[in-house]
Amino acid sequence: MNAAPANPAPDQPSRGQARSGPVIEVSGLRTQFGDQVIHDGLDLQVDAGEIMGVVGGSGTGKSVLLRAIIGLIRPAAGRIRVLGQDTGRLKPAELRAMQRRTGVLFQDGALFSSLSVEQNIEVPLREHTRLGPRLRRQIAELKIGLVGLPPDSANKFPAQLSGGMRKRAGLARALALDPEILFLDEPTAGLDPIGAHNFDELILELSQALGLTVVMVTHDLDTLYAICHRVSVLIDKRVKVGTIDELMRLPDDWIRDYFRGPRGRAASASRKQRPRDRSGTPADKGLSMAGPWHAGGERKDA
Numbered sequence: 001m002n003a004a005p006a007n008p009a010p011d012q013p014s015r016g017q018a019r020s021g022p023v024i025e026v027s028g029l030r031t032q033f034g035d036q037v038i039h040d041g042l043d044l045q046v047d048a049g050e051i052m053g054v055v056g057g058s059g060t061g062k063s064v065l066l067r068a069i070i071g072l073i074r075p076a077a078g079r080i081r082v083l084g085q086d087t088g089r090l091k092p093a094e095l096r097a098m099q100r101r102t103g104v105l106f107q108d109g110a111l112f113s114s115l116s117v118e119q120n121i122e123v124p125l126r127e128h129t130r131l132g133p134r135l136r137r138q139i140a141e142l143k144i145g146l147v148g149l150p151p152d153s154a155n156k157f158p159a160q161l162s163g164g165m166r167k168r169a170g171l172a173r174a175l176a177l178d179p180e181i182l183f184l185d186e187p188t189a190g191l192d193p194i195g196a197h198n199f200d201e202l203i204l205e206l207s208q209a210l211g212l213t214v215v216m217v218t219h220d221l222d223t224l225y226a227i228c229h230r231v232s233v234l235i236d237k238r239v240k241v242g243t244i245d246e247l248m249r250l251p252d253d254w255i256r257d258y259f260r261g262p263r264g265r266a267a268s269a270s271r272k273q274r275p276r277d278r279s280g281t282p283a284d285k286g287l288s289m290a291g292p293w294h295a296g297g298e299r300k301d302a
């Protein structure tokens with residue numbers, strides 16, 4: 001059982017107010033396209049402030065899982081609660097209001113190539129708010145600074161940015177509406193190791209500074225070790241969830257090969273070379289998040 005109290009109110013908390021308990025609750029999820037069943041009987045909980053990694057072989061349904069949680073794909077069965085609301089029961093306007101409280105960086109989430117970085121960030125602000133052009137521009141500039149892009153990137157077009165800068169611009173767009181939950185689908189794919197490491201650090205800092213919950217699909221073992229509190233592994237249409245140490249104790253060939261293969265061992269070794277606190281996140285970041293998984297590096301309820 002979760003040691004933290006259940007989320008008391010389904011309505012939106014005021015900003016800065018700490019949430020506790022799960023902000024995402026998936027139970028008995030079944031998704032399918034025609035005859036192809038992607039998930040069946042999938043259960044998953046993500047707690048407030050947690051950084052949850054999602055891994056699994058190609059085509060196992062990681063991206064579909066994110067889309068189902070966000071309400072872009074209607075499940076064939078099961079229940080999904082996000083921020084205390086049952087997404088299957090929401091009217092379209094209510095679903096949009098819920099989606100407003102989440103930010104998404106899709107796997108193929110290319111920026112609009114004909115729009116500048118600033119205009120890209122303004123897209124969700126135009127769609128979901130009635131803010132005027134001056135405020136929209138100011139918010140876009142703020143987000144550009146937040147993700148560590150230089151101010152002059154505002155007027156650049158995606159083709160004029162490096163791959164790492166484009167990822168940051170995409171992240172700035174995902175943060176435009178001050179989401180409570182951030183969904184990232186392979187955010188460091190295609191980045192060089194230093195660029196990927198810097199992006200990881202950025203996600204960790206933002207998660208802490210803004211109290212964000214992060215659900216992140218990634219193939220990057222370094223990312224999993226460096227910033228994820230727990231990992232969900234998609235296997236046989238369901239997820240196995242735990243810390244990496246817990247997962248490695250499971251009698252599962254795919255998990256063992258994944259974490260104990262040459263790349264897994266290298267990522268684990270590089271983790272051990274860095275000073276860390278017991279939560280498995282970098283100690284030099286001065287973590288202060290309260291969460292059940294912070295007890296002795298493992299969740300009390302796991």
Ligand SMILES: Nc1ncnc2c1ncn2[C@@H]1O[C@H](COP(=O)(O)OP(=O)(O)OP(=O)(O)O)[C@@H](O)[C@H]1O
Binds near residue numbers: 059061
């Ligand atoms: N809109 C759709 N219509 C039909 N089938 C789909 C749709 N979206 C995804 N699928 C199928 O669902 C399965 C899971 O796709 P998904 O994109 O979730 O895989 P993934 O785990 O994210 O893979 P990868 O690691 O390659 O990104 C695939 O077989 C895919 O072809």
Ligand SMILES: [Mg+2]
Binds near residue numbers: 062063064107
């Ligand atoms: Mg995918």
